Amino acid sequence: MKRARKSPWNGERRATVLAGLILLQALCALFFIGDAIEDFREDGQFDNPHLMIEAAAALALVAGVVFLMVELRGLLSRMSDMQIGLDIAHGHLTDVIEAFFEAWALTPAERDVAIMILKGLDNENIARVRNTASGTVRAQAASIYAKSRTDGRAQFISLFVEELMAAGDTAADRNPRGAA
Structure with missing residues (x-):
């Protein structure tokens, strides 16, 4: 129907x-x-x-x-x-994610790692996909968590789940853990 x-x-x-x-x-x-x-x-x-x-x-x-x-x-x-x-x-979550990434001033490499974290990949799989050492990915992930002011992978992912469930606040307006 x-x-x-x-x-x-x-x-x-x-x-x-x-x-x-x-x-x-x-x-x-x-x-x-x-x-x-x-x-x-x-x-x-x-x-x-x-x-x-x-x-x-x-x-x-x-x-x-x-x-x-x-x-x-x-x-x-x-x-x-x-x-x-x-x-x-309608699939514009990418714009929301980009707004967060820009607010946090993530590097291109950190952006790639952050996207893969959001997709559910662990550090070893991210390292394999990016052809880098898993220690490099761990360091980039730690930098992402610090810039986003989150305590780890679960809290980082929850930021975006909250954004999907939010009543309309934009990432730029709310940015609860954005760079100061």
Whole structure:
């Protein structure tokens, strides 16, 4: 059973509609505020029921504008988080890994070793694949763990598992064990 694919514009369209409603509501608030000020200038008293209703409507509209602006900001943040999750799910984990590697300033050799660690190879197999001594691989792995501020292979791998399970924080934003 094939799922209907949602248009990528749905979230953007929703944000645009919400922004339009905020603008419309702000214009209505300005109208009521202006009208209430004009009525107050003419009457000079605030005890007029018509003036009090207009003032209350203006305050409600201003409160609504503020609330909708907060909601729009939250919507845009959630859309960004969802996009990051989709990028990871669609095979862009490489970009996430590269962001970590760049933050940690890994050398090209360390990057190769780190990728093989993530693939589950042990030091001897990495040495065999790279045609280097296993001591060299151990030294590179130790450097990777130090730069990533992890205690070893399991904790290093868990960084990337956490990234896959994260609610949308990017490697560059979160980088919990990145270089200082």
